[in-house]
Amino acid sequence: MKAKIFHWLFVSVGLCMAVLPARAQTDTLLAPLITDVPYRHTITLNGSWHYIVDPYQTGYIDYRYRQTTRGYFLNQHAEHPDQLVEYNFETSPALQVPGDWNTQDAKLFYYEGTVWYERDFVYHPQSGRRVFLYFGAANYHAVVALNGKIIGEHVGGFTPFNMEVTGQLRNGNNFIVVMVDNTRHKEGVPTNNFDWWNYGGLTRDVCLIETPETFIQDYFIHLDDLRSRQISGWVQLNGPQAARASVQLQIPEWRFSRSFTTDVQGRAYFSFQAPANMELWSPEHPRLYRLVWTAGNDTLGDEVGFRTIEVKGNDILLNGKSVFLRGVSIHEEAPFGGGRAYSAAQDHILLQWAKELGCNYVRLAHYPHNEAMIREAEKMGLLVWSEIPVYWTIDWTNPGTLANAKQQLTEEITRDKNRANIIIWSVGNETPRTAERLKFMKALVEQARALDSTRLISAALQISHVRNDTSWLDDPLGQYLDVLGCNIYPGWYGPSADAGARFASIYQKPLIMSEFGAGALQGYHGDSTQRWTEEFQYRVLDEDIRLLKTIPFLRGTTPWILKDFRSPKRLLPFYQDGWNRKGLVSDRGVKKEAFYLMQQFYTDIASGKISFGGERFGP
The missing domain is CATH 2.60.120.260 (Galactose-binding domain-like)
Known part of the structure; x- marks a missing residue:
């Protein structure tokens, strides 16, 4: 792309x-x-x-x-x-x-x-x-x-x-x-x-x-094309001397130095070829390069990675190679107990659990997480799905609501556009199928593409109906997305995903199963048919995995969710007590049995034991 x-x-x-x-x-x-x-x-x-x-x-x-x-x-x-x-x-x-x-x-x-x-x-x-x-x-x-x-x-x-x-x-x-x-x-x-x-x-x-007085306010740099190694972008100055000013970019490890001149709005566009020995950023090799911008009296540094992401048929191509996104969904909540996570130390613990699970990817739900989380994931080699909180039933016909959603999308992309690990901007989660919602969401997709045409656009959709044991994904929003997301909860909110169940889509696009799973109170054990036991959660996820293996266009999974998190909607005494218990890890940081089931699933994918549509993703 x-x-x-x-x-x-x-x-x-x-x-x-x-x-x-x-x-x-x-x-x-x-x-x-x-x-x-x-x-x-x-x-x-x-x-x-x-x-x-x-x-x-x-x-x-x-x-x-x-x-x-x-x-x-x-x-x-x-x-x-x-x-x-x-x-x-x-x-x-x-x-x-x-x-x-x-x-x-x-x-x-x-x-x-x-x-x-x-x-x-x-x-x-x-x-x-x-x-x-x-x-x-x-x-x-x-x-x-x-x-x-x-x-x-x-x-x-x-x-x-x-x-x-x-x-x-x-x-x-x-x-x-x-x-x-x-x-x-x-x-x-x-x-x-x-x-x-x-x-x-x-x-x-x-x-x-x-x-x-005149400073480097913002910049955007990205790899356009693998074959040509073409790098493009822009830099924006702010201040009385921003127009017709000289801006220098240095990448010390490449011995690269180039000067650009801004236009009357203080912006300079640039394009140049990276050296042949450029190392690409990937989960296996999260290579970051030091950048130094200089404009007048201002100097600004950063560490950035270079990679490409695109869709071809049912495949997601990272650096030109098909990739399966082994992921997990994460809320921005402290790893031990409740409370909003805000520090790099807390973020590292959450992301380290994801790495232990076998992830190369995380879905940061359901809102933009803090910048430290994004940067920590980038250093650790974790790809990211980033989302704005257009969630469930928004006031679809209110112009102010749409303007606010666009503002949040703009602020999210403005802050994080130079992070190599972000590959997906998500414009919403589990929104209803109405004409008003489609118009609203289409406007957000167009906004995201205008702000950043270098990444993929997705949203977490839902199946519309089940016919002949087949769950169909035919949400009209799918036509505007690069990658389909879908949330399913067979065995928890509906009938189990038994051996005869199938999943189908009307779109020839890759699918990320963005949510699936079940709740369990860590340490509570019993029969696998007894809700809230770890055995019940394990069985439901095992059935989900059997269904996932049958989807030829599946290219990623993010079970719900890494860790139990607080929610006022979860009121059942003893089992919930104000916690959503679908985590693979408890609110006290203890791994549940289902954690190890997902870990084995990801190990099998990474080793090439499991194929999707005949394609294997092992070494």
Whole structure:
């Protein structure tokens, strides 16, 4: 699949405000997203933040439901004894950022609503330097103020945003106040009904990014073609000297150095041939090269891999060779216990379990995971399916909902487009078959292709009907996808996948069985017909595997799910107690019997013992 050069799209935060009951009265919009943050000069604002729980949004709206002029953004203190100030951040308790509020304060375990965060810090501005306030994510609606002035807001719980604060920082003491509201909305993305815990708060890193006045804001680099070794892309500058500026790219290991000149918009497109000894990124050999960009006073580094991904008939070709994606689905939840995972150490544990399972691939469901997770997977040689939270039943006819979904898709692709391990952008999961939904999803597919034509597009679909013991996949959305995803749960939500069951598709496209499995309480044993036992989960997965082996166009599997995760929808006492128990690993990190069944399945595929459509994927 040949890459295309394209113009980058930015979606204003103002487009998505239709999904909210109220918005901040500010003319400040978010700045274009700054990428490659781990390699920039940053000042962390992680750590202890004071917080106030505000279920009625008293600090935001007055009794006439107007934005109050005396809101908590001001961080006021009583200056004389008779002054009425009914809040105090200094004497309020603290939460750790990054982190969710649900697992840090027992009173907030089920809480959905508004929580105010406040952080004091010292900063000394430097002449000729610009400063941006960056948030890795805040779930779900965040309004941000600096030194008492609202400077921006963002909607969407899993994607980054930033705003420029140059000239607004004081020399010395400063404070940030953020109102975070994780209330679910029918018009939201996701909507008000989903099967995971609605962890609220500043769940990812917060930092200040310092740059020169003109700096390297973003870039995209990718391998176009294996035979020609053609590499293409673009680099974007931001600042008063961005137009007609010289930008240099160096790849030290290739002894490569090339200069480009930006256009009037500050962008330079480039194309060059890689050396003959270029090593490709793959799960077996996750080769990364050091890149160094230089523009004026700014220098930006990164580590990137080069590979190609395309579809040919029923095959997925990685670097020109057919690959079977041995995967597992993963939620962004801490490996031991609950809580939003946010650190590279937590990510490594989850991904190491996937490697032990025999995976070369992971499906990061059902929303963009943190950047550390993507980069850790890239280093470990794990391919990635990345997804936005268009989940179940979205408000398909609401323009604001579509705009917000497009915004989240844009922010996801903007942040992660240079990660070699991401091969699939997924535009949704288990959405209903209606004309309105098809129009909505088609718009997302078109958006994804416009932003990044170098990767595959998919979505997790469902079978529409069963006829003559055959499950048919004929969702009309399939015509717009490169790879079909499908979720099935025979033996758990329906009849078992017995020996006579078959699976068919009307499309001549590769299939990833994106979900299948059953629940089990780790350590609970009994007969294989007894639900919730490890033996029951093992039997259902064994039957699933027998069905999977009969699908000639199957090119990947991601059983649901790596680890048990919290969900308020799972209420059965003793067996669930607020946990979805379909994990191959328990919430305490103990592997269930089904883990070893899937491990053997993947071992057999990797060794060439199992073929699909006559094709084997062993060495």
